[in-house]
Amino acid sequence: MLFNSLTFVVFFAVVVTAYWGIRSWNPRKNLLLVASYIFYGAWNPPFAALLFSTTAMDFWLGARIARAKGHHARRVWMTASVCMNLSMLGFFKYGNFLLENFQWLVARIGIIYQPPHLDILLPVGISFYTFHSLSYTLDVYRGVMQPTKSLRDFVLAVSFFPQLVAGPIVRAGDFLPQLVAPPKPQTGRFLWGLLLMTLGLFEKIVLADTMLAGSADRIFGYAGPLIALDSWLGVMAFAGQIFFDFAGYSTCAIGAALCLGFHLKDNFRFPYAAIGFSDFWSRWHISLSTFLRDYLYIPLGGNRLGLGRAVINLVIVMFLGGLWHGAAWTFVVWGLLHGTYLVIEHLSRALLREAGWAETFPVKLLLGLITYVAVCIAWVFFRSSDFTIAARMLSGMFGGHEHGDAILSTLEMLQIGLVTFFMILAHWLLRDTSIEKAVERLPRWLVTTAWALMACAIILTQGNSNAFIYFQF
Amino acid sequence: MPSSTSSFERKIPGLPWRGITVIVVLTVVAAATAWETYVRSIGYGPTLNSTEDLWADARRAVQPESVVVIGDSRGWFDVDLDEFEKGLGKRPIQLAMGGSCAYPVLADLASDEHFHGTIICSVVPRMFFAPPGAPPVARAEKAIRRYRTQQLAQRASQYLAMPLEEHLAFLKQEDLTTKALLDDLPIPDRPNAQVPPRLPSYFGTVDRERRARMIERCAQPGKLQHTIQQRWLRLFTPPPPPNYVPKQVFMENMGKAREARFVDTIKAVEKLRARGGKIVFVRFPVSGELKALEDRLTPRADLWESLLKRTKVPGIYFEDFPELSSFSCPEWSHLSAGDSVEFSKRLVPHLRTALQL
Numbered sequence: 013m014l015f016n017s018l019t020f021v022v023f024f025a026v027v028v029t030a031y032w033g034i035r036s037w038n039p040r041k042n043l044l045l046v047a048s049y050i051f052y053g054a055w056n057p058p059f060a061a062l063l064f065s066t067t068a069m070d071f072w073l074g075a076r077i078a079r080a081k082g083h084h085a086r087r088v089w090m091t092a093s094v095c096m097n098l099s100m101l102g103f104f105k106y107g108n109f110l111l112e113n114f115q116w117l118v119a120r121i122g123i124i125y126q127p128p129h130l131d132i133l134l135p136v137g138i139s140f141y142t143f144h145s146l147s148y149t150l151d152v153y154r155g156v157m158q159p160t161k162s163l164r165d166f167v168l169a170v171s172f173f174p175q176l177v178a179g180p181i182v183r184a185g186d187f188l189p190q191l192v193a194p195p196k197p198q199t200g201r202f203l204w205g206l207l208l209m210t211l212g213l214f215e216k217i218v219l220a221d222t223m224l225a226g227s228a229d230r231i232f233g234y235a236g237p238l239i240a241l242d243s244w245l246g247v248m249a250f251a252g253q254i255f256f257d258f259a260g261y262s263t264c265a266i267g268a269a270l271c272l273g274f275h276l277k278d279n280f281r282f283p284y285a286a287i288g289f290s291d292f293w294s295r296w297h298i299s300l301s302t303f304l305r306d307y308l309y310i311p312l313g314g315n316r317l318g319l320g321r322a323v324i325n326l327v328i329v330m331f332l333g334g335l336w337h338g339a340a341w342t343f344v345v346w347g348l349l350h351g352t353y354l355v356i357e358h359l360s361r362a363l364l365r366e367a368g369w370a371e372t373f374p375v376k377l378l379l380g381l382i383t384y385v386a387v388c389i390a391w392v393f394f395r396s397s398d399f400t401i402a403a404r405m406l407s408g409m410f411g412g413h414e415h416g417d418a419i420l421s422t423l424e425m426l427q428i429g430l431v432t433f434f435m436i437l438a439h440w441l442l443r444d445t446s447i448e449k450a451v452e453r454l455p456r457w458l459v460t461t462a463w464a465l466m467a468c469a470i471i472l473t474q475g476n477s478n479a480f481i482y483f484q485f
Numbered sequence: 486m487p488s489s490t491s492s493f494e495r496k497i498p499g500l501p502w503r504g505i506t507v508i509v510v511l512t513v514v515a516a517a518t519a520w521e522t523y524v525r526s527i528g529y530g531p532t533l534n535s536t537e538d539l540w541a542d543a544r545r546a547v548q549p550e551s552v553v554v555i556g557d558s559r560g561w562f563d564v565d566l567d568e569f570e571k572g573l574g575k576r577p578i579q580l581a582m583g584g585s586c587a588y589p590v591l592a593d594l595a596s597d598e599h600f601h602g603t604i605i606c607s608v609v610p611r612m613f614f615a616p617p618g619a620p621p622v623a624r625a626e627k628a629i630r631r632y633r634t635q636q637l638a639q640r641a642s643q644y645l646a647m648p649l650e651e652h653l654a655f656l657k658q659e660d661l662t663t664k665a666l667l668d669d670l671p672i673p674d675r676p677n678a679q680v681p682p683r684l685p686s687y688f689g690t691v692d693r694e695r696r697a698r699m700i701e702r703c704a705q706p707g708k709l710q711h712t713i714q715q716r717w718l719r720l721f722t723p724p725p726p727p728n729y730v731p732k733q734v735f736m737e738n739m740g741k742a743r744e745a746r747f748v749d750t751i752k753a754v755e756k757l758r759a760r761g762g763k764i765v766f767v768r769f770p771v772s773g774e775l776k777a778l779e780d781r782l783t784p785r786a787d788l789w790e791s792l793l794k795r796t797k798v799p800g801i802y803f804e805d806f807p808e809l810s811s812f813s814c815p816e817w818s819h820l821s822a823g824d825s826v827e828f829s830k831r832l833v834p835h836l837r838t839a840l841q842l
Contacts, residue, residue, distance in 0.1 A: 053637075417679055
């Protein structure tokens with residue numbers, strides 16, 4: 013069920029009405045649980061069974077970890093949980109990718125092996141809910157939290173419908189405490205939640221799908237050489253599209269959760285105003301980057317074991333972060349490119365530690381623009397379905413096709429230019445604050461007007477909008 | 486050890502939310518009402534949107550012995566389901582789509598082991614022989630994909646949308662969305678920009694059976710009719726071969742794609758007939774400069790005659806029969822709603838003969 017669908021509007025209205033209409037806390041949690049499984053099952057009912065089985069398994073493993081005596085036994089149960097979750101992910105998401113690469117590898121030593129193509133349907137949101145669930149057993153193992161005694165609460169924490177299929181990756185440790193006592197009804201929280209949902213839908217339907225998606229699709233789908241202007245505009249269109257698409261989903265999720273009295277953390281914090289790549293990853297898909305930091309980078313040693321080891325750890329994390337997004341080498345290159353950016357930044361920071369001029373605004377602005385351009389270059393690999401397309405795009409961007417084609421209409425160019433300009437401007441204006449603080453500072457008439465305009469634009473744009481990009485991950 | 490690790494709480498901006506919400510709701514309702522009033526005043530009326538979900542609904546309605554209309558927009562606008570039902574004894578299912586190639590739907594029905602009914606296939610050569618990946622083929626394939634993979638939530642959204650679309654004119658997706666309104670802005674393109682032509686704007690309505698009817702404003706001479714005529718000319722004029730493929734190679738590839746379509750169609754027809762299914766190709770009326778353009782670019786002997794000869798499928802070409810060729814398409818490509826009824830009535834005897842009913 014998509015947030016940007018009529019089915020969701022009706023579903024959400026029914027759930028919210030029933031939820032606040034019920035007095036007792038346990039029946040309300042039961043209602044949310046059933047609603048979450050209906051939300052998920054509306055895609056493909058059998059996958060709801062898969063979701064439940066992996067969740068129930070982690071619940072049981074969490075209890076075993078807590079009860080195990082001795083570090084070794086705890087480690088064994090934690091490893092079982094990691095293996096179970098990653099093997100599910102591996103089978104559904106990486107099965108064919110692994111077979112194809114195995115085929116390629118054995119062909120290098122002269123063995124001709126023709127693997128069967130596994131006709132596997134990817135369960136929607138499997139990368140997200142696997143991480144929701146895995147965070148629980150890992151936190152119990154780390155001693156950060158005690159296991160919950162309620163299977164229902166844990167299943168609800170993993171499957172809570174606002175964040176189930178495309179994040180934010182909500183850790184059990186952040187959500188389970190909110191299931192202890194019922195939230196009190198608060199009109200302000202509820203209506204602010206509705207405003208956030210409107211903002212998220214506006215980002216997705218109007219900005220991502222209407223203003224940018226068509227241009228990005230045409231540019232990346234064009235089979236011939238393109239001139240530099242069209243190539244760059246195509247990449248900028250995708251940079252904006254993926255931000256508005258994914259941040260829009262996260263904002264909707266946060267808003268929907270607020271309407272039900274739950275608090276989810278930010279997943280984006282004005283990333284295109286990042287100064288440097290560490291800053292970018294502290295603003296982009298924050299729930300994934302902190303997950304990788306806490307459960308991978310730090311356990312690998314982080315930066316505690318010297319610069320060399322830190323560099324290796326960064327590259328490992330970004331390699332796996334890239335692969336998490338999809339079973340293709342283009343995603344790996346995207347991750348490694350970001351890993352390289354981070355390494356260069358680390359080394360530069362070590363060299364320029366004492367440079368006061370680096371803290372002046374013009375230099376920060378320049379570094380911010382360099383960051384944006386470098387991030388755009390990395391998006392080429394993320395968006396391209398193969399390296400031929402990526403190479404053609406990069407060649408076009410750097411003037412390799414002097415006599416290439418121009419395929420964007422003037423209107424499309426204006427849309428990309430204006431949306432990108434105002435997006436970056438907004439990110440810079442808001443980079444050191446939060447949406448809540450910014451809204452609080454605005455005059456009431458402006459908040460009212462902006463909300464009404466966004467709602468009108470959504471209604472005007474209506475129709476069968478596209479699925480969210482991150483659903484495929 | 487705590488059983489919880491976080492007591493995170495989002496800040497809620499301290500604003501008078503009740504008052505703001507009331508004003509927003511009133512503003513949105515007022516704006517929607519004003520917009521609805523305006524679009525009705527310029528000629529729009531409520532109609533269902535022709536979506537893949539609506540098509541999937543119709544495809545699901547196909548029974549083993551159904552009569553099915555497939556193909557491009559001429560088979561969609563020019564067929565009256567009531568007249569076909571009267572003449573053929575069964576109410577046809579309308580699966581033709583605007584700007585689409587008939588072949589993917591023909592192949593889909595031919596591969597459906599349960600189906601052994603009758604196919605009435607509209608053929609506009611430029612659409613029917615469109616190469617793989619071209620928009621006419623992609624449109625048809627997208628609809629078929631939706632039929633095969635449609636989720637419960639998508640079906641529910643379609644059922645919820647229909648009553649709204651039947652009452653609100655501004656929900657016309659093809660014309661009145663933000664994107665369509667922006668596309669209508671008179672902004673000139675770069676001289677060398679290869680910008681694809683747009684499909685014509687509002688000229689029809691669609692009901693729950695996917696029966697399409699031309700609106701009266703389009704059937705009458707005027708600005709709308711003229712605009713649509715000019716858009717057809719641009720759409721039906723082939724774009725120049727792409728710069729990145731040598732012209733000779735491009736033409737060879739087009740030839741190969743055309744031959745492959747012949748071969749694939751023959752296979753699909755044989756498969757359908759092996760199960761007792763029937764098929765007839767129909768060339769619906771076309772008029773004015775568009776007819777001249779089509780006759781020049783896709784001569785009858787090259788494609789239509791070859792298609793009938795190679796597939797051994799009976800065909801009805803509107804020009805061959807005085808009672809069918811006397812119709813004029815107001816915007817050159819489709820019949821008016823009224824004419825489509827009369828045309829269908831006159832077409833039925835020819836269909837019965839061709840299908841040996």
